[in-house]
Amino acid sequence: MTTIRLENLVKSFGSFTALKTMDLEIGNGEFVALLGPSGCGKSTTMNMIAGMEAPTSGRILFDGRDMAGVPMGKRGVGFVFQNYAIFTHMTVRQNLAYGPKARGWPKAKVDAAVAKIADFLQLTPMLDQKSAKLSVNILQRLAIGRSAIVEPAIFLLDEPLSNVDAAFRAVMRTELKHLQREFRQTMVYVTHDQLEAMTMADRIAVMDHGVLQQVGTPIEVYNDPVNLFVARFIGAPGMNLVEGTLAETDRGLAVDLGAFGLSPPLPAALAGAARTAGAKEVVYGFRPEEVTLRTEGPGLRAAVGFVERIGARTIVHFGAADRALKIVAEPSTAVSVGETLSIEPVAASVRLFDKASGRAIKGAA
Numbered sequence: 001m002t003t004i005r006l007e008n009l010v011k012s013f014g015s016f017t018a019l020k021t022m023d024l025e026i027g028n029g030e031f032v033a034l035l036g037p038s039g040c041g042k043s044t045t046m047n048m049i050a051g052m053e054a055p056t057s058g059r060i061l062f063d064g065r066d067m068a069g070v071p072m073g074k075r076g077v078g079f080v081f082q083n084y085a086i087f088t089h090m091t092v093r094q095n096l097a098y099g100p101k102a103r104g105w106p107k108a109k110v111d112a113a114v115a116k117i118a119d120f121l122q123l124t125p126m127l128d129q130k131s132a133k134l135s136v137n138i139l140q141r142l143a144i145g146r147s148a149i150v151e152p153a154i155f156l157l158d159e160p161l162s163n164v165d166a167a168f169r170a171v172m173r174t175e176l177k178h179l180q181r182e183f184r185q186t187m188v189y190v191t192h193d194q195l196e197a198m199t200m201a202d203r204i205a206v207m208d209h210g211v212l213q214q215v216g217t218p219i220e221v222y223n224d225p226v227n228l229f230v231a232r233f234i235g236a237p238g239m240n241l242v243e244g245t246l247a248e249t250d251r252g253l254a255v256d257l258g259a260f261g262l263s264p265p266l267p268a269a270l271a272g273a274a275r276t277a278g279a280k281e282v283v284y285g286f287r288p289e290e291v292t293l294r295t296e297g298p299g300l301r302a303a304v305g306f307v308e309r310i311g312a313r314t315i316v317h318f319g320a321a322d323r324a325l326k327i328v329a330e331p332s333t334a335v336s337v338g339e340t341l342s343i344e345p346v347a348a349s350v351r352l353f354d355k356a357s358g359r360a361i362k363g364a365a
């Protein structure tokens with residue numbers, strides 16, 4: 001196990017800066033996901049940790065030791081890419097045994113390690129099959145096994161599940177988490193899929209345009225996004241975000257949400273923070289899961305646009321285009337397209353952002 005520390009890390013390619021600055025500390029045996037949209041600098045960060053790219057400036061420390069000039073092979077990292085790197089002319093067993101043999105492990109140790117990892121990744125029945133004949137799903141499982149078998153102190157995975165099918169991805173999310181628990185490696189996992197990050201990671205580092213936006217546990221980034229980017233990026237369906245203007249009412253501070261009417265009064269702590277911040281133009285946020293829907297009553301008034309019934313849950317869409325809201329309702333909810341309802345967000349789940357800066361306005365918890 002190893003700690004990883006990224007200090008003022010910057011990476012430019014010519015005049016383009018892919019990673020503007022990155023400070024991150026990853027603990028021993030911790031599973032951290034680098035999450036963000038395509039091109040935000042996740043792989044660039046990962047490649048520098050692995051030693052495939054040199055930082056333009058800043059430092060990478062493993063257990064306090066500066067990795068500058070230390071080649072990839074000497075860093076003790078295992079790396080799995082989106083495109084599996086498998087020797088297709090070899091059997092599954094030969095692929096798994098490749099790393100241990102290259103390190104000169106005695107045969108008995110190699111055999112035991114192959115048996116253990118094959119069992120763990122359910123590869124035992126195909127150990128003697130030629131890899132060329134395996135499905136994409138199994139090949140990626142083998143690629144993970146081939147890197148994991150030598151038990152690197154640091155395990156780096158760059159979008160390892162993007163080429164496998166949806167059902168297999170769900171299985172692998174669980175297996176990768178188990179693998180990490182079993183081997184206690186420090187794991188860094190690059191993904192643009194928030195579900196992967198939310199389900200597997202101890203902490204998520206959310207990135208956008210080469211800048212680290214927020215680091216926190218999945219529940220922290222979900223509940224308390226520091227800005228509008230994180231609020232939009234985490235959650236499916238995403239947080240409802242409605243632009244409005246703060247308005248003093250006889251029941252306290254509320255937000256004038258234009259066509260949706262006036263919001264319910266803000267919780268006292270949030271109202272206090274908004275007054276202190278001197279904000280006026282804001283974005284009012286609430287999660288689709290945390291609302292009460294009524295025919296009449298306090299809340300945002302909006303007409304039902306359409307209703308999506310997806311198995312165990314129902315998503316009710318209100319309004320249209322840029323003024324659209326989504327609400328996750330009980331499957332039994334009976335609503336008709338066109339009817340106007342009141343949407344009352346659960347007070348504790350309401351979030352407020354400064355419209356100009358995009359930053360969250362935080363009330364004392």
Ligand SMILES: Nc1ncnc2c1ncn2[C@@H]1O[C@H](COP(=O)(O)OP(=O)(O)OP(=O)(O)O)[C@@H](O)[C@H]1O
Nearest residue numbers: 013016018036037038039040041042043044045192
């Ligand atoms: N060798 C390179 N030369 C020039 N530009 C590069 C190089 N490698 C990456 N970039 C650019 O740096 C930016 C960040 O790329 P990076 O691969 O780190 O993004 P990412 O978040 O991993 O996204 P993706 O999931 O699409 O790979 C992109 O705009 C990319 O085009």
